[in-house]
Amino acid sequence: MADRTSSVPTLTADILLKAYAVGMFPMAESADDPNLFWIEPEWRGIIPLDGFRVPRRLARTVRKDGFEVRVDADFYGVVEGCAAPAPGREKTWINATIRKLYGELFRRGNCHTVESWQDGKLVGGLYGVSIGGAFFGESMFSTVTDASKVALVHLVARLRAGGYQLLDTQFVTDHLARFGTTEIPKRIYGQRLTAALGTQGDFHALPSSISGAEALRWLPTQESADQT
Numbered sequence: 001m002a003d004r005t006s007s008v009p010t011l012t013a014d015i016l017l018k019a020y021a022v023g024m025f026p027m028a029e030s031a032d033d034p035n036l037f038w039i040e041p042e043w044r045g046i047i048p049l050d051g052f053r054v055p056r057r058l059a060r061t062v063r064k065d066g067f068e069v070r071v072d073a074d075f076y077g078v079v080e081g082c083a084a085p086a087p088g089r090e091k092t093w094i095n096a097t098i099r100k101l102y103g104e105l106f107r108r109g110n111c112h113t114v115e116s117w118q119d120g121k122l123v124g125g126l127y128g129v130s131i132g133g134a135f136f137g138e139s140m141f142s143t144v145t146d147a148s149k150v151a152l153v154h155l156v157a158r159l160r161a162g163g164y165q166l167l168d169t170q171f172v173t174d175h176l177a178r179f180g181t182t183e184i185p186k187r188i189y190g191q192r193l194t195a196a197l198g199t200q201g202d203f204h205a206l207p208s209s210i211s212g213a214e215a216l217r218w219l220p221t222q223e224s225a226d227q228t
Contacts, residue, residue, distance in 0.1 A: 062212035133199030
């Protein structure tokens, strides 16, 4: 369960970064609600960067380079994709305030996207916040099969290459669980967060566009037997 605190009447990009640094993040009730409230989960979802699992079928897809993967090319396109209704997610928590605040973090270099493109069109991707050696995954979307999964593989490769220590997924979903996502209690998460913030990750340690084969070389050697 997540601890929800009172709504946030005024929130700036600076306050947002400070909140992430102590284990909190904001959400809205819906896209139409202008208000935000803080979330501080009792159990936190993380993907261990040394325990990331790639299903074999997905690894083959990544190697085939059916998507052109770009970094930080269309931030607002990714946010719009994440905010759009999708099967199993008819409503979104991404409101106008979220768009504005994370846009400011993007301009500062504290927010990044990993994007999957096909035939010149953005078809999937993810965005998240980067502070020190911690990356906080916010949301992902896909309009073509495997587009967001391929972006996630490239994200983990980039974080490992850049020396990151923590990949926060906020919560564990069935979708993320197949990649090795696990839950840890708030106290342990706080310790790992503090350690990660004491280091400095380099999101651009790899070129802005790399092949799937190169991305896979940066991942742990084991591949999951899961075919999905």
